[in-house]
Amino acid sequence: MQCEELEKEKCNLVEELGVYFERNEAFSPLSARIFSVMVLTGEDGITFEELLEKLEASKSSISTNLQLLQSTGKITYFTKTGDRKRYFKIAPDQMLVRLDEKIEQWKKEKELLEKVHCYKVRYLQNNRDSDPDNAGLLFNRHYIKFAEQMLNNLINLKENISNTINR
Incomplete structure (x- = not known):
């Protein structure tokens, strides 16, 4: 049963x-x-x-x-x-390949978030009518920090898996 x-x-x-x-x-x-x-x-x-x-x-x-x-x-x-x-x-290296893909994806996302953030800061500096404490900037900063943490976690995971495989 x-x-x-x-x-x-x-x-x-x-x-x-x-x-x-x-x-x-x-x-x-x-x-x-x-x-x-x-x-x-x-x-x-x-x-x-x-x-x-x-x-x-x-x-x-x-x-x-x-x-x-x-x-x-x-x-x-x-x-x-x-x-x-x-x-x-x-394939034995499949997990590492997938992690590499995820790492690249988060690197690109973080890079784009940083570009958006820089643009928004310049936009706010040039438009005196805008709110300098723009909620979009705050969200963007939080998201960049989150992307950085995700990237670090994925890199650490990859190192741990590599060490486990190589034992």
């Missing part, structure tokens, strides 16, 4: 993760589900046949999406001694 509940929970989680990856990683629906299964499978990997069974998709669809995920560096495969099957898993 417990095994059935756990399997049902896994199926629901594959679907929930799949929707997340579709929206945030621009994966096709099947690629997102394949990637989700691999997130839950971990280092043990999963075979082509197991993916066919779990996702109930055609061989060609699974194959095409596996090739796509491999070509984009999202997943990799390995073999086991004495076993002719290929086991697929998330």
Whole structure:
């Protein structure tokens, strides 16, 4: 009974993760589900046949999406001694790649916020009628501070994960 509940929970989680990856990683629906299964499978990997069974998709669809995920560096495969099957898993550096992308995104956002802030300050200096304690400036300063904190947290997370991987 417990095994059935756990399997049902896994199926629901594959679907929930799949929707997340579709929206945030621009994966096709099947690629997102394949990637989700691999997130839950971990280092043990999963075979082509197991993916066919779990996702109930055609061989060609699974194959095409596996090739796509491999070509984009999202997943990799390995073999086991004495076993002719290929086991697929998330690429080891995938988390670091995603963190690099997030770091770049927050750097760009912070840079844009700083440009907006500079513009607003100059605008207020040139328009004596404007409120020098403009609420927009205060919001902008808070947002820049938040972006800086996010950036520092992501950089620290990346360092911690790198150290963990390299152990």
